[in-house]
Amino acid sequence: MSGSVVVAGLGPGDSLLVTPEVQRALDNATDILGYIPYVARIAARPGLNLHPSDNREELHRARHALELARQGRHAVIVSSGDPGVFAMASALFEALESGDYDTNTDIRILPGITAMLAAAARAGAPLGHDFCVINLSDNLKPWSVVEQRLRMAARGDFAMAFYNPRSKSRPHQFAHVLEILREECESQRLVIFARAVSTPDETVRTVTLAQATPDMADMRTVVIVGNSLTRQVGRWVYTPRSVVVPASAP
Ligand code: SAH
Numbered sequence: 001m002s003g004s005v006v007v008a009g010l011g012p013g014d015s016l017l018v019t020p021e022v023q024r025a026l027d028n029a030t031d032i033l034g035y036i037p038y039v040a041r042i043a044a045r046p047g048l049n050l051h052p053s054d055n056r057e058e059l060h061r062a063r064h065a066l067e068l069a070r071q072g073r074h075a076v077i078v079s080s081g082d083p084g085v086f087a088m089a090s091a092l093f094e095a096l097e098s099g100d101y102d103t104n105t106d107i108r109i110l111p112g113i114t115a116m117l118a119a120a121a122r123a124g125a126p127l128g129h130d131f132c133v134i135n136l137s138d139n140l141k142p143w144s145v146v147e148q149r150l151r152m153a154a155r156g157d158f159a160m161a162f163y164n165p166r167s168k169s170r171p172h173q174f175a176h177v178l179e180i181l182r183e184e185c186e187s188q189r190l191v192i193f194a195r196a197v198s199t200p201d202e203t204v205r206t207v208t209l210a211q212a213t214p215d216m217a218d219m220r221t222v223v224i225v226g227n228s229l230t231r232q233v234g235r236w237v238y239t240p241r242s243v244v245v246p247a248s249a250p
Contacts, residue, residue: 002106003069007089009082009112010041013199017113025076025110031068033061034078034088042078058088062095069105082114086135086163115222116161119194122204124236126192126224129243130158136177137164143173147180154184159239160225165217175214181225185209190226190237193217206237 006025011017026032031049032042039052053061065075079087089109096103120127132153138146153160166174181189187210194204195218205216209225217223230239 003072004074004106004108005065005069005092006074006076006108006110007079007083007092008076008110009079009084009087009114010038011113012081012115012118012197017118017198019110019112022110022112025108026078028074029076030073031065031075032078033065033075038078038080058091059095062088062092063098063100065092066095066101066105070101079112080115081118082112083109084111085114085133086137115163115194115197116224118197119161119192119204119222119224122194122197122202123192123206123224124233125238126190126226126230127159127161128239128241129227129229131160131227131239132156132158133161133163135163136173137167138170138173146173147176150177150180151184154181154225157227159227159230162223162225164219165221165223166214167219172214174217178209178212178214181209185225186228189228190230190232192224192226192237193221194224195221197222206232 008022008025010022026042029048031051032039033051033053035055036052039050042050044050051064061077065077068075077088077092081087083089092107116127116133134146134149134153136146187208189209190206191209191212192204192206193216196202226237227239229243230237
């Protein structure tokens with residue numbers, strides 16, 4: 001019997017945002033692997049082995065899944081949001097590149113709703129024109145790269161979404177991100193702090209760049225910064241689809 005590895009995105013939190021495709025893979029799994037809080041979202045059932053592991057164990061977890069597949073088992077690695085966005089899908093291919101496993105292993109990557117899309121939908125349509133996405137963690141890249149990409153994105157007038165804006169081990173960097181944005185953008189630029197979207201703890205708050213403070217973000221927050229045309233209509237925030245500002249009615 002040949003085994004398989006699925007890397008599946010569980011969405012931002014609400015079970016209604018788990019796709020039917022992902023649910024089917026979970027139902028057919030023999031083994032579920034992932035970071036402890038993500039595995040905790042999976043209902044136990046007879047015959048299903050749960051393998052929760054620590055945040056920093058990503059490569060080890062990927063190798064474990066490939067090993068299980070070699071033994072004929074159906075392993076599902078779960079990520080929050082989408083597995084290809086700062087998550088386990090790349091780690092699996094890194095493990096596959098080691099040469100220790102058969103590159104013809106039955107592997108499937110199943111998309112999920114990533115945090116910025118769930119957050120953008122709550123706010124309105126802040127990502128309605130060109131945008132870019134930056135992971136503010138410097139765990140896997142030097143901080144100078146984060147700074148440079150941030151500046152270039154702001155100068156390109158992209159709307160921006162930031163993942164991992166702030167953590168206990170990096171409490172000061174987000175203040176520096178706000179400083180860079182203040183150098184590059186006007187003070188009325190809209191900034192959305194969307195925390196724990198689609199969970200009971202959800203909060204979504206829109207402020208101007210002048211009002212934004214570092215404590216508005218934590219590790220459960222995705223931050224969206226509008227482009228120079230992003231504006232409010234009623235309680236909504238949206239970015240027009242073109243850079244041509246429509247002529248106002250006479
Ligand atoms: N693969 C995930 C991202 C993992 S990185 C995805 O596609 O969503 C972890 C970061 O994602 C967090 O620091 C936070 O910035 C963001 N995030 C994940 N879930 C979130 C949620 N429900 N609400 C707001 N931000 C979230």
